[in-house]
Amino acid sequence: MKWLVVLGLVALSECLVRVPLIKVKSMRENLQENGMLKEYLEKFPYSPVKFLSNDQNKKVNYESLRNYLDLTYVGLITIGTPPQTFKVVFDTGSADFWVPSVFCNIEPCQKHGRFHSQSSSTFKLPPGELRTVELSYGSGDVIGFIASDILKIGDLEAFRQAFVLTTWEDHAFWSFTAYDGILGLAYPKLAQAGGTPVFDKLWKKGRISENLFAFYLTSGGKRGSMLMLGGVDHSYYSGELRWLPVTKGGYWQVALNSITVNGTIIACHDGCQAILDTGSSVVDGPYEDVLNIQNIIHAQRTFNDMYVIDCNTTTHLPDIVFVIGGFNYPVPSRSYVRKDAFGTCVSTFDTIADNTFNSKTWILGDVFLRVYFSVYDRANNRVGLAPAI
Incomplete structure (x- = not known):
């Protein structure tokens, strides 16, 4: 029986599709290096709270969780025949799929890969009038139109997928992003453009053996970050997976019991919620709670609202422990302190x-x-x- 279980796990891992991810410089880092971060933060203040208020059950248009300042992991996909390659963020915090169109002639689009629809023999527009959509994000909107073409992800068999081709983006700061588009992996109710999101299409068309996906994200500059579709490779983690129920469909949201340091509760005293978001490299939380954490780790606020830490003290800082499902998930200082391009240690x-x-x-x-x-x-x-291993 034991061997049957082992063989089953091996077979399961062989059915999954692996999509390598590349860690790139974030928009925040690019803006900072170009001396434009302060201007950006003043012009486009970020407030994700409108997505997270108690109004989540109302019939509202869901939007992405973040302003895309901190996206750092991208993967390659192809669209069309012959295939055109794009760098996209596989994002658990949104559900839409978009890339820039060749008809977008403003600076943000021109600095990225643009889809040439006239060069693809399999490109299609929906019947009837051209349907334009506006996708709203914390950092501004993008406008485009809905089309469909052949999409290929990793070694998966190519399939036809609807997506948005952007023709306008809100501001030139998008020029500092290191990716072309977004491929959302949240629940379908978050899809602002409607239709069937990519992951749902994969499952409905039988392209994957299990209705799940997984992420392995490396740290410290190591290669090997991976998105797994349709299965789990058990060699990427230690111990057993602990399962947590999703509390609200839409985002990948779970119950958070508390946040502790050295056994003392410092935030989320009466329980709260947490959203797992591969599209952000930071931890966002309520103002007072995060301020308390900054004080505990001796982070000092700067003029551009960043919190800096003495790099000589980082090895002595405590773990920040997220208690989820009754289990402790400690995050050490080497994970929550980031050194920027200027050698400054910054709280994340x-x-x-x-x-x-x-x-x-x-x-x-x-x-x-x-x-x-x-x-x-x-x-x-x-x-x-x-x-993670």
Whole structure:
């Protein structure tokens, strides 16, 4: 029986599709190096609280969780015949799929890969009038039109997929992003453009053997970050996966019991919610709670709202422990302190700027997900976590 279980796990891992991910310089880092970060933050203040308030059950248009300042992992896909290659963020915090169109002639589009529809023999527009859509994000909107073409991800058999071709983007700061588009992996209710999201299409067309996907994100400049579609490679984590039920469909949201340091609760005292978000490299939380963490790790606020730490003290800083499902998930200082291009050590805890709605939701980005291998199980509406290798 034991051998049957082992063989089953091996067979399962062989059915999955691996998509390599590349760690790139974030938009925040590019803006900082070009002396434009302060201007950006003043012009486009970020407030994800409108997505996280108690109004989540109302019939509203869901939007992406972040302003894309901190996206750092991208993968390659191809669209069309012959295939055109694009760098996209595989994002658990949104559900739409878009890339720039050749008809977008403003600076942000011109600095990225643009899809040439006239060069693809399989390109199609929906019947009837051209349908334009506006996708709203924390850092500004993009406008485009809906089309479809042949999409290929990794070694998966290519298939026809609807997507948005952008013709306008909100501002020139998008020029500093290191990716071309976004491929959302959240629940379908978050899809602003409607239709069937990419992952749902994969499952419905039988392209994957299991209705789940997983992320392994490396740290310290190591290669090997990976998106796994349709299965789990158990060699990427240690111990057993601990499963947590999704509390609200839409985002990959779970119950967070508390946040502790050295056994003392420092935030989320009465329980709160956490969203696992591969599209962010920071941890976002309520203003007062994050400020308390900054004080505990001796982070000092700067003129551009960054919190800096003495690099000589980082090895002595405590673990920040997220208690989820009754288990401790410690995040060490080497994970939550980032050294920027100028050699400054920066805290990767970020506040939700507008606390008007008293949101109790945290956004756990790559700071957390580099430490823990994560599985997103749509079939059972649950998330699995285990220490990453």
